[in-house]
Amino acid sequence: MRIIHILGRQNNGKTRLIVDLVHEFMKRGIRVGTLKHSSHEHELDRPGKDSHLHRKAGACPAAIATKDLMAVYIPKKPDENPFDKIESLFHHTDLILVEGYLSGPGKKIEVWRKSVASVPLFSERKDIQAVISDDDIETTLPVWPRKNIVFVADQILKMAGMR
Numbered sequence: 001m002r003i004i005h006i007l008g009r010q011n012n013g014k015t016r017l018i019v020d021l022v023h024e025f026m027k028r029g030i031r032v033g034t035l036k037h038s039s040h041e042h043e044l045d046r047p048g049k050d051s052h053l054h055r056k057a058g059a060c061p062a063a064i065a066t067k068d069l070m071a072v073y074i075p076k077k078p079d080e081n082p083f084d085k086i087e088s089l090f091h092h093t094d095l096i097l098v099e100g101y102l103s104g105p106g107k108k109i110e111v112w113r114k115s116v117a118s119v120p121l122f123s124e125r126k127d128i129q130a131v132i133s134d135d136d137i138e139t140t141l142p143v144w145p146r147k148n149i150v151f152v153a154d155q156i157l158k159m160a161g162m163r
Contacts, residue, residue: 001083001090002160003106005098007128009118012111014099017132017146021097024153030162033093035082037101045073081105095160107159111146112137129159 006021008014018034025032045052055062055073063072074085083090083105090096098104102121108128112120114135122128122141130142132152137143144152157163 001087001096001106002094002162003083003096003098003104004156004160005101005104005106005108006111007100007102007108007121008111009116009121011116012113012118013146014111017111017152018097018099020149021153021156024149025095028153030157031092031094033090033096034099035086035096035101036099037082037104094162095156109156109159130155 006014006018015036022032022034045055051062051064051071051073061072061074063070072089076082076085081104082101096106098106102108102125108125109130109132110121110128112118112131112133112135114133114137120131120137120139122131122139128141130144131137131139132144132146134146142155144155146152154163
């Protein structure tokens with residue numbers, strides 16, 4: 001699996017970047033999957049709903065399907081790599097973009113905006129390989145312009161070994 005993590009502190013634009021990248025990759029015929037990682041513990045299903053009751057009773061996996069959408073609930077231990085459980089769901093993708101998940105497998109890129117006034121993650125971590133920003137930033141890492149999504153997509157494909 002080719003996995004690229006889009007990292008950054010809150011409100012630096014990770015979600016918007018991933019949405020823009022998915023659109024760009026889809027235009028190119030690249031099959032892309034995404035995983036949103038949350039460091040907070042919260043219920044993904046609605047308590048009291050049938051799918052929630054199935055899961056709480058012990059069904060594994062538990063799934064819900066509508067006419068055009070499906071969700072699968074699979075329990076995960078806190079230290080377990082989610083890709084070990086969901087790899088088969090992503091087998092048809094060319095690339096997986098992960099929002100967050102600092103400790104996960106794959107290459108890591110940081111999104112940074114000066115207006116958010118946060119300390120860049122790359123100043124604390126050595127596993128970040130590039131920064132996406134339209135602001136001036138002092139680093140020895142490659143800095144890719146956020147406003148140029150075509151260029152950013154090209155660089156990600158190179159990083160993933162797809163170019």
